[in-house]
Amino acid sequence: MPETPPRPDQSSAARRAGGAPSAGHVGIIGAGQLARMMLGPAIELGLPTPVLATDPAESAAAVAARVQLGRHDDEQSVRALAAEVEVITFDHEHVPAEILRRLEQEGATAVRPGPAALLHAQDKLVMRERLTALGHPCPRWWRIAAAEDLAAALSETDGRIVVKTPRGGYDAHGVRIVERADQADDWLAQHGELLAEELVPFTRELSAQVARRPGGEALTYPVVQSVQKDGVCYEVVAPAPGLDDAAQQQIRALALAIAEDLDVTGMLAVELFETADGEVLVNELAMRPHNTGHWSMDGAVTGQFEQHLRAVADLPLGSAATLAPVSVMVNLLGGAAEDLAPGARAALAADPELKLHLYGKSVRPGRKIGHVTLVGDDADDLLVRAHRAERLIIDGPEATVVPTSPGATR
Ligand code: ADP
Numbered sequence: 482m483p484e485t486p487p488r489p490d491q492s493s494a495a496r497r498a499g500g501a502p503s504a505g506h507v508g509i510i511g512a513g514q515l516a517r518m519m520l521g522p523a524i525e526l527g528l529p530t531p532v533l534a535t536d537p538a539e540s541a542a543a544v545a546a547r548v549q550l551g552r553h554d555d556e557q558s559v560r561a562l563a564a565e566v567e568v569i570t571f572d573h574e575h576v577p578a579e580i581l582r583r584l585e586q587e588g589a590t591a592v593r594p595g596p597a598a599l600l601h602a603q604d605k606l607v608m609r610e611r612l613t614a615l616g617h618p619c620p621r622w623w624r625i626a627a628a629e630d631l632a633a634a635l636s637e638t639d640g641r642i643v644v645k646t647p648r649g650g651y652d653a654h655g656v657r658i659v660e661r662a663d664q665a666d667d668w669l670a671q672h673g674e675l676l677a678e679e680l681v682p683f684t685r686e687l688s689a690q691v692a693r694r695p696g697g698e699a700l701t702y703p704v705v706q707s708v709q710k711d712g713v714c715y716e717v718v719a720p721a722p723g724l725d726d727a728a729q730q731q732i733r734a735l736a737l738a739i740a741e742d743l744d745v746t747g748m749l750a751v752e753l754f755e756t757a758d759g760e761v762l763v764n765e766l767a768m769r770p771h772n773t774g775h776w777s778m779d780g781a782v783t784g785q786f787e788q789h790l791r792a793v794a795d796l797p798l799g800s801a802a803t804l805a806p807v808s809v810m811v812n813l814l815g816g817a818a819e820d821l822a823p824g825a826r827a828a829l830a831a832d833p834e835l836k837l838h839l840y841g842k843s844v845r846p847g848r849k850i851g852h853v854t855l856v857g858d859d860a861d862d863l864l865v866r867a868h869r870a871e872r873l874i875i876d877g878p879e880a881t882v883v884p885t886s887p888g889a890t891r
Contacts, residue, residue: 506531507794508562508590509541510553511572514840514849515770515786516541518778519572522787528794532572533562540840541572556580563590570594570747570793571769574602575649593695593746593793594768601743602768605676606647615742617735618762620754625665625675632662634677644668645676653712681762683754687721688773689736691749692788695795699740701733702781702801707752707773710814711847714772716867717810718860719780719803732761739766748789750774772812772849777801779836779854780808805856811867813851815844816875821851827878828853828870835870 507523509516512534520541523530533549534542542548549565551558553576563569563584568591581596594602601608609622623634625644635642644665646655658680659665668675686707693699706721707714720729736751743749743766750771752764770785778784783791783799791798818824821839828835832855839851853870855863872881 506566506568507790508533508566508569509572510559510562510569510576512536512539512541512545512548513572514540514842516572517544517840518770518775518786518838519790520545522784523790526787526790526794526796528790529566530790531562531565533558540842543841554580556583560584566590568593568793568795570789571599574599574768578603591695591793594749595744595746598743598745599768602766604647605645605650605765606674608766609676609678611743612739612763615739617739617742618760620681620762620764621679623677625669625677626673628662628666628669631659631665631675631677635660635662638679641680643678643680645678646672647674647676648672652714653709656712681754682756683762684757685721685755686764687724687732687753687755687761688717688771689732689751689753690771690774690777690785691736691740691745691751692785692792692798692801693740693745693747693749694792694798695746697741698798699737700798700801701737702774702777702785703803704729704732704736704753705773705776713812713814713847713849715812715814716864717773717776718864719776719808719810722860728759728761735761735763739763747793748774748785772852775838775852776808776810776854778838780804780856806858807860807863808854808856809860809863809867810852810854811864811871812849813839813853813871813874815846815848815850817880818875818877819844820877821874824874824877824881827881828873831873832866832870835866837870837874 506529509530509532512532516532517540531547532541532545533551535552549562559580570593578596581592584590585592612619625631641660644657644659687704688707689704690702703720705717705719708716740749745768748770750767754762754764770789774785782802836854842850853867855867857863
């Protein structure tokens with residue numbers, strides 16, 4: 482990093498104060514809950530982490546020591562953040578690749594994960610093409626440029642197919658099951674090209690996470706089981722119940738190979754489908770901390786948010802060993818209660834082992850506003866307790882009938 486003139490702001494003071502074991506400031510683009518959950522570990526590691534937020538009320542902006550206002554797709558704003566830090570990383574994958582490529586070429590600020598890797602989390606067609614070329618297991622897929630392509634693909638299936646917008650999708654926005662070739666005309670007009678995939682008859686969804694440093698040092702977390710509700714991650718059990726050691730190792734090796742093949746730095750989440758015959762297919766990739774890894778904040782020696790920062794700051798990685806035989810995570814999705822405080826108090830009182838993470842977001846139906854985790858020995862018991870807390874917080878204590886004993890009801 483070249484010498485820069487002293488800046489009359491708190492960040493230059495923090496830069497002089499030092500304290501970080503190696504790499505200096507890590508700028509985070511985007512200020513949602515993922516950025517917010519990086520801030521705690523950043524404080525512990527002594528890493529100053531300014532965030533780029535579009536609104537001061539965003540989840541991370543509301544609590545960050547240093548916030549820069551600006552859009553993630555505005556080059557000036559991204560550059561202004563980059564000028565303050567040694568490394569930039571992300572809360573989401575929506576920063577235009579051209580901006581990141583220019584920054585990377587100029588070399589003053591490291592971009593982690595780099596734009597060449599990130600493209601595979603930004604564009605599902607690029608991801609499918611590359612993983613297929615590398616020989617990694619994917620559902621059958623087709624590139625769709627016109628309704629005729631979709632008709633041809635449909636004729637190769639049992640009459641139903643999954644259509645996805647290549648870019649910008651999240652929480653199943655941008656995923657549609659179609660039975661007729663004209664049912665994606667609107668998306669074709671909007672996006673030009675679409676991804677079509679066989680409708681995988683999966684028995685459950687799994688997720689595998691890897692942390693990887695720029696030099697290639699990498700480690701994997703236990704493979705977890707995830708359950709979606711209306712396309713949104715809802716419940717995670719770590720490790721995935723009933724997945725034997727050989728399958729765990731095989732899937733961890735697959736995720737590691739993908740991280741290496743794509744040269745990912747930071748956290749990589751590989752979302753997977755498991756089928757009845759035990760086959761595992763890659764659904765999609767995320768190159769940042771991921772909802773399926775939230776359990777690790779309380780259930781692993783090194784949580785994914787700390788690990789992401791260690792990886793992108795090129796610090797030694799922390800152990801991903803589990804702290805208990807089972808961890809469960811249940812997302813808090815906005816419901817009846819607008820004020821979460823009474824339910825949160827009741828949930829904490831009902832279960833002293835409960836770990837509560839609220840994101841400081843206003844409540845809207847179905848919106849991710851927080852999560853709870855529990856660690857222990859018995860997944861069923863932990864899930865009952867986590868869902869009991871969920872109901873207290875989401876519905877409010879008055880509306881909730883609390884079971885008298887664990888397992889009595891859900
Ligand atoms: P997003 O980017 O919005 O998270 P995904 O590609 O992960 O979208 O799809 C969202 C959900 O839709 C998945 O978690 C899964 O439940 C379902 N899904 C996606 N692709 C398929 C498929 N090929 N077959 C069956 N279900 C699918």
